[in-house]
Amino acid sequence: VGDDKQLDLLQGTLDLLILKAVSLGPLHGYGVLLRIQQISGQALVIQQGSLYPALYRLEHQGAIASDWGESDNNRKAKFYRLTTAGRMRLDEETVKWNRMVGTMGAILLAEPEGA
Amino acid sequence: MRRAYSFLARLLAQPRSWFRAVSRRGRLEAEMEAELLLHLESLEADLVRAGYSRAEAARRARIELGSAVVHKDGMRASLGLRWWDGLLADVRYGLRTLRRSLGFTSMAVLSLGLAIGATATIFSVAKQLLYERLPVPHAADLRLLAWTANDKRGAVHSIWGDYAVLPDGRATSTAFSYPVFQQLRKENRGLQDLFAYCLLGGNATIHGSARQVMGAMVSGNYYADLEVQPILGRGITPEDDAKPGQGAVVVISYGLWEREYGKSPSVLGQVIRVNGIPLTIVGVNPREFTSANDVQTAGDVFVPLSMQPVIRPMPGLVQPLFDQELWWVVVMGRIKPGVSDATAQAGLDAQLAAAVYATMPVKKDEEVPRIDLRDGSRGLFTQERAFAKPMAVLMTLVGLVLLLACANIANLMLARGTQRQREVSVRLALGAGRARILRQMLVESLTLAAMGGALGLVIAYFGRNALPRMIENSWEPVRIHVHFDWGVFGFTSAVTMLTGILFGLAPALAAARYDVNHGLKENTKTTSRRRKGLGGGVLVGLQMALSTLLVIGAGLFLRTLAGLSAVDVGFRTDHLLLLEVNPSRTQYPPGKDVALHERLEAAFAAVPGVQAVSPSGIVYISHSGMQRGFVPEGKDPNAPDLSEHYNIVGNNFFATMGIRMVAGRAFGSQDTATSVKVGVINESLARARFPNQNPIGRRFSISTDASDGYKGRVMIQIVGVCADTRYSSLRDAAPPQFFLPYMQRSEVGVMSYAIRTTLPLEAVVPSLRHAAQQIDPDLPLG
Numbered sequence: 001v002g003d004d005k006q007l008d009l010l011q012g013t014l015d016l017l018i019l020k021a022v023s024l025g026p027l028h029g030y031g032v033l034l035r036i037q038q039i040s041g042q043a044l045v046i047q048q049g050s051l052y053p054a055l056y057r058l059e060h061q062g063a064i065a066s067d068w069g070e071s072d073n074n075r076k077a078k079f080y081r082l083t084t085a086g087r088m089r090l091d092e093e094t095v096k097w098n099r100m101v102g103t104m105g106a107i108l109l110a111e112p113e114g115a
Numbered sequence: 116m117r118r119a120y121s122f123l124a125r126l127l128a129q130p131r132s133w134f135r136a137v138s139r140r141g142r143l144e145a146e147m148e149a150e151l152l153l154h155l156e157s158l159e160a161d162l163v164r165a166g167y168s169r170a171e172a173a174r175r176a177r178i179e180l181g182s183a184v185v186h187k188d189g190m191r192a193s194l195g196l197r198w199w200d201g202l203l204a205d206v207r208y209g210l211r212t213l214r215r216s217l218g219f220t221s222m223a224v225l226s227l228g229l230a231i232g233a234t235a236t237i238f239s240v241a242k243q244l245l246y247e248r249l250p251v252p253h254a255a256d257l258r259l260l261a262w263t264a265n266d267k268r269g270a271v272h273s274i275w276g277d278y279a280v281l282p283d284g285r286a287t288s289t290a291f292s293y294p295v296f297q298q299l300r301k302e303n304r305g306l307q308d309l310f311a312y313c314l315l316g317g318n319a320t321i322h323g324s325a326r327q328v329m330g331a332m333v334s335g336n337y338y339a340d341l342e343v344q345p346i347l348g349r350g351i352t353p354e355d356d357a358k359p360g361q362g363a364v365v366v367i368s369y370g371l372w373e374r375e376y377g378k379s380p381s382v383l384g385q386v387i388r389v390n391g392i393p394l395t396i397v398g399v400n401p402r403e404f405t406s407a408n409d410v411q412t413a414g415d416v417f418v419p420l421s422m423q424p425v426i427r428p429m430p431g432l433v434q435p436l437f438d439q440e441l442w443w444v445v446v447m448g449r450i451k452p453g454v455s456d457a458t459a460q461a462g463l464d465a466q467l468a469a470a471v472y473a474t475m476p477v478k479k480d481e482e483v484p485r486i487d488l489r490d491g492s493r494g495l496f497t498q499e500r501a502f503a504k505p506m507a508v509l510m511t512l513v514g515l516v517l518l519l520a521c522a523n524i525a526n527l528m529l530a531r532g533t534q535r536q537r538e539v540s541v542r543l544a545l546g547a548g549r550a551r552i553l554r555q556m557l558v559e560s561l562t563l564a565a566m567g568g569a570l571g572l573v574i575a576y577f578g579r580n581a582l583p584r585m586i587e588n589s590w591e592p593v594r595i596h597v598h599f600d601w602g603v604f605g606f607t608s609a610v611t612m613l614t615g616i617l618f619g620l621a622p623a624l625a626a627a628r629y630d631v632n633h634g635l636k637e638n639t640k641t642t643s644r645r646r647k648g649l650g651g652g653v654l655v656g657l658q659m660a661l662s663t664l665l666v667i668g669a670g671l672f673l674r675t676l677a678g679l680s681a682v683d684v685g686f687r688t689d690h691l692l693l694l695e696v697n698p699s700r701t702q703y704p705p706g707k708d709v710a711l712h713e714r715l716e717a718a719f720a721a722v723p724g725v726q727a728v729s730p731s732g733i734v735y736i737s738h739s740g741m742q743r744g745f746v747p748e749g750k751d752p753n754a755p756d757l758s759e760h761y762n763i764v765g766n767n768f769f770a771t772m773g774i775r776m777v778a779g780r781a782f783g784s785q786d787t788a789t790s791v792k793v794g795v796i797n798e799s800l801a802r803a804r805f806p807n808q809n810p811i812g813r814r815f816s817i818s819t820d821a822s823d824g825y826k827g828r829v830m831i832q833i834v835g836v837c838a839d840t841r842y843s844s845l846r847d848a849a850p851p852q853f854f855l856p857y858m859q860r861s862e863v864g865v866m867s868y869a870i871r872t873t874l875p876l877e878a879v880v881p882s883l884r885h886a887a888q889q890i891d892p893d894l895p896l897g
Contacts, residue, residue, distance in 0.1 A: 029150055030157040048158075049181035052151065053189030060194050062128025071153065073160070078150050085124035092121070 227567025232574025305459025348398030560619025568611030685840030687773030705862030744818030779835030
């Protein structure tokens with residue numbers, strides 16, 4: 001499935017992506033996958049199997065909660081939504097991520113001294 | 116702040132989520148299945164829309180999603196279920212292994228169950244006897260007033276209550292006189308309000324039928340100070356307790372209410388008779404309330420102290436509430452917040468001395484009692500003296516037995532471990548971690564311990580009342596009902612876990628250390644090699660040591676028991692039957708009671724099969740006694756009181772009890788109410804008071820604080836000397852003692868009859884009962 005245009009996911013970023021995806025509205029598991037791919041412009045590839053353990057871990061930690069409802073094709077589906085604790089965690093991790101990106105960018109832009 | 120919040124949210128969410136997952140496991144599995152299936156179908160549908168054939172889409176979707184089994188495993192791990200599942204598997208496997216060796220399992224469970232059961236039983240009895248507090252609010256604040264004084268030179272001469280001589284020679288008691296109580300209550304600063312009570316036993320007539328009841332006469336502030344709120348009606352109030360002889364009201368126990376009135380609310384206002392006195396029921400105590408006296412037995416009836424002169428008149432005293440000599444009420448109070456016990460005791464001590472001088476005569480040489488402020492949270496707590504040491508010994512013994520059981524099972528498991536070496540080696544070779552093997556072994560031993568613990572709990576449940584029954588004697592049944600509670604359950608569980616770890620750890624460590632190569636080889640010459648570690652040697656040594664200790668302990672115990680039953684008490688204990696007659700004072704006032712006992716004595720003697728009968732005031736070896744000042748003629752009657760043990764007996768007493776006369780004669784028919792007052796003394800008293808003299812014919816007087824027929828220092832002539840007998844306890848040597856015939860007294864009250872008969876109990880008791888009923892059908896025989 002690997003394509004040259006697609007990026008492999010950085011370790012530990014899947015949780016953040018899931019939190020962001022469900023922060024835009026409740027989604028079932030497949031919906032989370034679609035939304036991440038859609039927002040990223042199909043640039044990110046997610047190991048489909050690793051999605052569910054991650055969802056369960058976040059729910060276990062209380063960052064997201066789930067309810068059973070109807071999917072688009074009228075099937076029973078488990079919809080995940082963000083909790084207050086999850087919202088805080090998303091904000092926190094976003095700040096952290098941005099700081100990281102900034103730092104990494106600065107490092108990578110550094111020119112050899114006196115060049 | 117936000118960080119702390121999310122940390123906390125996570126801390127709360129995880130256990131909840133874990134518990135939900137564990138408790139609704141089937142639903143969780145179905146949901147995981149459904150979720151993955153929906154994913155697969157949605158993916159397939161999208162692929163079909165993208166132009167793939169249905170079959171190709173299904174194939175691609177399956178490849179893209181990957182193995183559902185692996186995903187579900189990951190999901191379970193996310194919920195923290197992996198170790199739980201492993202544990203369940205271990206337990207299942209352990210149970211299967213234990214079932215395969217039934218002999219070993221049943222042996223281990225049985226010995227563990229017995230040991231844990233014994234430990235839990237002793238613990239529950241000890242807990243209830245020694246550690247349970249009174250069922251009242253803030254019981255820890257309660258203090259009990261007691262006093263100590265010189266045994267021979269104390270200023271207090273008459274006590275109706277407990278009295279004990281401490282090892283240091285000082286005497287102690289918890290009885291106070293009413294005037295002293297009143298004054299202490301007024302002057303006391305260290306404690307809150309003081310209240311008083313006196314135990315009351317008697318006959319109650321409820322719905323026309325008589326029964327024995329226990330209870331207390333309480334001061335008017337008793338209920339208020341104890342903060343006990345009756346569940347029906349009201350408690351005893353200061354108004355009830357205002358005037359001596361008045362306040363004919365009673366608060367009954369929950370138990371009595373349940374048994375006799377079927378918990379009917381209309382019980383209020385009904386009348387019961389206690390010792391013949393009609394009392395109006397005004398309240399019902401809460402179910403858990405026993406009394407301020409003790410935790411074990413609930414008092415049935417609570418009446419105002421003011422009722423004492425009518426409901427429990429004392430021989431010779433018209434109004435003992437105001438009597439200055441008799442010390443009889445137990446005084447308690449709550450400590451004031453912020454006041455130390457030492458401060459309160461010092462204050463009370465000074466006030467007690469003042470109260471004693473103010474309310475009673477104190478001779479020059481006599482010592483005024485000193486206050487000893489005690490913990491009152493367990494009531495009078497008389498059981499400590501009797502049970503603290505035996506309980507400690509028993510706890511130690513059963514602890515050792517438990518340890519021995521652990522060592523036995525550890526050794527058995529080690530031996531079994533040899534057989535299981537191959538199995539463990541195979542698992543290690545297949546990649547099981549050593550931690551996993553260790554856990555497997557520990558789970559097995561804990562499972563075993565849990566089964567033993569369950570058995571132990573059953574044993575403790577049914578055995579908890581066996582111990583009190585074993586220690587009760589025929590004269591005074593111990594009315595203790597040990598209840599079963601969560602404390603005992605928790606204790607048993609903790610002991611079970613501890614034993615499981617104790618006997619499981621050695622075999623588990625041994626198993627985890629197995630050498631895979633050795634275990635996998637066909638021949639197992641490795642046995643001796645394995646046991647080199649923390650193996651059998653140490654354990655066998657421990658077993659031997661513990662067994663030896665227990666055998667020696669048991670031997671000493673038996674030796675003591677044999678020694679006690681071999682004690683020569685000084686009288687014949689065989690073929691002796693005892694019964695107590697307690698005539699009501701309203702029906703049998705002084706004088707009439709003597710006549711009643713005379714008729715009873717004759718009636719019992721006439722029963723076929725009865726060889727000899729004699730009533731006595733004190734039953735020997737029953738931890739009760741009476742003392743009275745004994746003054747030989749010619750000695751100063753005002754000298755510091757030298758009191759001696761005595762007994763009030765019938766004419767046939769010495770013959771019935773088989774007590775040998777050493778000199779002179781025993782009492783006989785010539786000793787009547789109108790003849791010369793006579794007495795018999797024992798050898799010890801003769802030696803102590805009449806050294807190198809013949810006491811026969813000498814005269815003595817006794818201290819009188821009651822008009823019992825010896826008023827005004829009447830001289831009593833010694834007519835005989837008898838052999839020594841033990842008095843109140845088997846363990847104490849025979850004390851000096853004198854005897855007076857009951858026929859020469861103006862009143863006697865309660866008497867116990869010793870009846871010598873060769874007939875079996877069940878044959879003679881109905882005839883005795885019949886004989887008593889011929890005289891008075893309402894007379895209760897105990």
